[in-house]
Amino acid sequence: MGETPPFLADPGTTRESIMRATYLALCEHGYAGLTIQRIGESFEKSKSLLYHHYDDKDELLLAFLQFMLEEHEASVPETADGDAVDRLDAVLDAMLAPSLAAEHEEFTAAMVELRAQAAHDERYREQFAEHDRAFRDRLVDVIEDGIDAGTFREVDPASVAEFLSTTVAGAMTRRVTGGDDVAATAARDELDDYVDRVLLAED
């Protein structure tokens, strides 16, 4: 607990310091135990600054969610160049890594907890829907390029992208809620076969 991912290691602005404190409090206490008091305990500056920037816990947590989703989107590798298979492999390799560094595992746990809030909070659901759409659209681009180049069969890009996004979301969830990394490793292996046998055009 308490290790911060690189994007939070050295906050440059008050907003980033608040995001860092929120992240540390979430990792330590879980979402259900997250209070302004506890966020303040992880905050290096005057607690009054918390209230200066955010009216209440609700507003702070929604800003934190947006911040986390932006960081998560930034973690998807850029793959504008190259063969569609290599580009798809790069995304799947990054999202389904065999193991995670401690700070990345804590980040994943925090994301899984935030996502679960969407089950009962429309505002979280809207943000995750947008985030899911952005990830899916990046996969759609790769798949469409692969079809255009004759690398992939004439599959339905939206359906394939939704499916891959769903498997990635399941692996993220199971990795931190079921105890090990087998979920991601098995998904990566089987998606290799899926790409080979379902997506790849027969030469």
Added chain:
Amino acid sequence: MGETPPFLADPGTTRESIMRATYLALCEHGYAGLTIQRIGESFEKSKSLLYHHYDDKDELLLAFLQFMLEEHEASVPETADGDAVDRLDAVLDAMLAPSLAAEHEEFTAAMVELRAQAAHDERYREQFAEHDRAFRDRLVDVIEDGIDAGTFREVDPASVAEFLSTTVAGAMTRRVTGGDDVAATAARDELDDYVDRVLLAED
């Protein structure tokens, strides 16, 4: 809100009444807003009975988690007979239904919220790990039978079962946190192709 799945509609014992009240309170307030007070408000009997059966909220919620996991396992169709492909299809059809009745959607949302607690609570993680193992083992049985019968190729049954479990978990999660049923529908469609082209033996 407030519709109960069939297994909770008509509680026969005090324990079942407590589980029903906990379920209703979770659906209404979300996990983060779940208190003994609120569970008591959904409970038809004397609140003192809550404390008679469970020492504290922690103990009650762990019992509730176990109850929910048992119900979820009972919802997986029994498929002892028949062709391996038909048995696998039956499980995937049930777990990746195109849409859910309102009460089943609330059940799914409750499960997603409970699972997220495992990110910060070892006791929840152990229970979900056991639940995931039970589901995976049922899939392993079907896949092994399919290999033995020559229906499936010589795939790695554990890897395939982990992958399918992961996709199902992702679809459950995204269905209630991203706003629609497309995740499950797309996963079902693509898994059809995966079964056809990766699992099925060439005749």
